[in-house]
Amino acid sequence: MGSHRRLVPSGFDRGAAAALGVLSAAAAALGTVPAVAAPHDDTRSRVDRLYEEAEKATEAYNKADERADVLRGQVGDAQDRIARQQERLNSMREQLGSLAGAQYRSGGLDPTLALLFSDDPDDYLAKAAAIDRISSHQAGELKDLQDVMRQLAQERAEATKKLGELEKSRKAVASHKRTVEKKLAEARQLLNSLPDDERAGYDRSSRSGRDDLPDLGGALPTSGRAAAAVAAARSALGRPYVWGANGPSGFDCSGLMQWSYAQAGVALPRTSQAQRYAGRQVPLSQAQPGDLVTYRSDASHVGMYAGNGQVIHAPYPGAPVRYDPVGMMPGATVTRV
Known part of the structure; x- marks a missing residue:
């Protein structure tokens, strides 16, 4: 252009x-402008200016469109990560539910009373140790669960931000497109107002x-x-x-x-x-x-x-x-x- x-x-x-x-x-x-301006030189210079303005808007459109493409890829990646994190979270919750059920079944009776009613103190002590191990493991699982939930919340916040940026970029693309089309329409209208021979002279390329x-x-x-x-x-x-x-x-x-x-x-x-x-x-x-x-x-x-x-x-x-x-x-x- x-x-x-x-x-x-x-x-x-x-x-x-x-x-x-x-x-x-x-x-x-x-078509360099002669020393004495012809009647239609002003029209031609306005067409030149409109083409230049349209080209600047075109490059702005290209930049916004490229940015939108990048953001679409980033949003897609974020959505994939969110889906994987959600699957991991669901799996961890299922495991914690199983551990909680096992602890309830094994440790539903107060440990002190369980010792009093136990026929075999050694067997009780073995069970108590198992309950302690389950509780310790469960605490670790809960911490991991909290970490995954925080990561998931962060991924969702970042994805929301990217979606907002993508929407702004889409609007910028549309705005620049309207600007380009307006400038080009004005240029075409001005060119059509020129006599046929001058319009043909304007469009003549050096080597096409x-x-x-x-x-x-x-x-x-x-x-x-x-x-x-x-x-x-x-x-x-x-x-x-x-x-x-x-x-x-x-x-x-x-x-x-x-x-x-x-x-x-x-x-x-x-x-x-x-x-x-x-x-x-x-x-x-x-x-x-x-x-x-x-x-x-x-x-x-x-x-x-x-x-x-x-x-x-x-x-x-x-x-x-x-x-x-x-x-x-x-x-x-x-x-x-």
């Missing part, structure tokens, strides 16, 4: 310095498919996993932008990065903000294929460096996964996974 306008790139890989002129021309071809590949230079990925991720991202060229999606039929910006690295056996976090810190930071001038490039001060957009000053990314609704100049947006930072 993000603005279709392209800014001057601030850094490239080895051999990419010669691409400065190419990138400038690409920026111009993609495999048949029009840019010159990526001779830069090589820094690792096998980076090479596999680049290959996966290139295989997604032309697939649609779908907000909140992480493939394989559609992607938002961070979803494309997560899916591409998953094909290389690497688990990236879901949001662009978290992906920014999923590896080692390197200067933009040292970017290599497979590096993640995040944009804006809040890292609300992310793409993958492909070489020679180009990134692969999922731009915004209506624009497919494509190549664009690395300097397409401000605030670029590079992360090597």
